[in-house]
Amino acid sequence: MNAERRELEAGARALGVSLVPETADRMCRLLDLLEKWNRAYNLTAVRERMAMCARHLLDSLTLVPRLHSGPLLDVGSGGGFPGLVLALHSPARQVTLLDSNSKKTRFLTQCRLELGLDNMQVVHARVEDWQGGPFPQITSRAFASLADMVPMTAHLLAPYGQHLAMKGPExxxxxxxxxxxxxxxxxxxxxxxxxxxxxxxxxxxRSTVDSTGETGD
Structure with missing residues (x-):
């Protein structure tokens, strides 16, 4: 764990993100849970712990400088990235994790309990069916194409809200x-x-928003 923690703390510093010791400890405990549950639930194709640290924890922390102080919705949370990591990083922020896969929401609920994440809510539902929010910011990683994700989540986003989509070359x-x-x-x-x-x-x-909160032409 010492090597993982050193990599996590050094990586966070490189990203300009501050981690208090308690948060770093809890993120290492998250790796323990992910490794344990991954054997049965196949939460991630990444099996090596140091790779999990980089590709899941540090990758999720890249969003921290772009977050506002209000509540956050993470759609298609899967194994908890980025929403679970963001909830760990900012215990004062309310974070909702939404996923339609019951196995993954069971894992997320267990993480909430074992890591003491009172600021995190786990919702098992299809994003297009769930009625919540509205949220000032919605995050997603490897959830759906932008053409699908944006209209599917529009009813959950505040009029002047932001989607923060984590993508690759696509x-x-x-x-x-x-x-x-x-x-x-x-x-x-x-x-x-x-x-x-x-x-x-x-x-x-949204390109433009009128006083009723609807998109203008």
């Missing part, structure tokens, strides 16, 4: 398929320590 093609009324206001390449693959963060918002 982002360029997906942006071209964005529905009318939505624009990309940020498309940043991020370097994740220990990860060679291309990582991009897209901030997507």
């Amino acid at each position: 982002a360029t093609a997906e942006v071209a398929g964005l529905p009318a009324g939505w624009d990309v206001f940020e498309d940043s390449r991020v370097a994740v320590p220990g990860v060679d693959a291309e990582r991009r963060i897209l901030r997507i918002e």
Whole structure:
């Protein structure tokens, strides 16, 4: 665990993210839970713990500088990335993790209990069916194409809210398929320590919003 913690803390510093000792400890405990549950539930194809640290924990932390202080919704949370990591990092922020896979929500619920995440809610539902929010920010990683994800979650996003989509090289093609009324206001390449693959963060918002909260023409 000492090597993992050193890599986690060094990687977070490289990303400009501060980790208090208690948070670093809880993130290492998350790796324990992920490794244990992965044997039965196949939560991630990544099996090696140091790789989990880089490709899941540090990758999720790249969103921290872009987060507001309000509640956050993570759609298609899967094994908990990025939502679970963001809830660990910011215990004062309310984070809702939404996924339609019952095995994964059971894992997330167990993490909530064992890691003492009172600020995290786990919802087992299809994103298009769930009625919650609205949320000022919605995060997603490897959930769906932008053409599908944006309209599926529009009813959960506040009028002036933001989608924060974590993508790879496919982002360029997906942006071209964005529905009318939505624009990309940020498309940043991020370097994740220990990860060679291309990582991009897209901030997507409604193009214009009138006083009723509906998108203008």
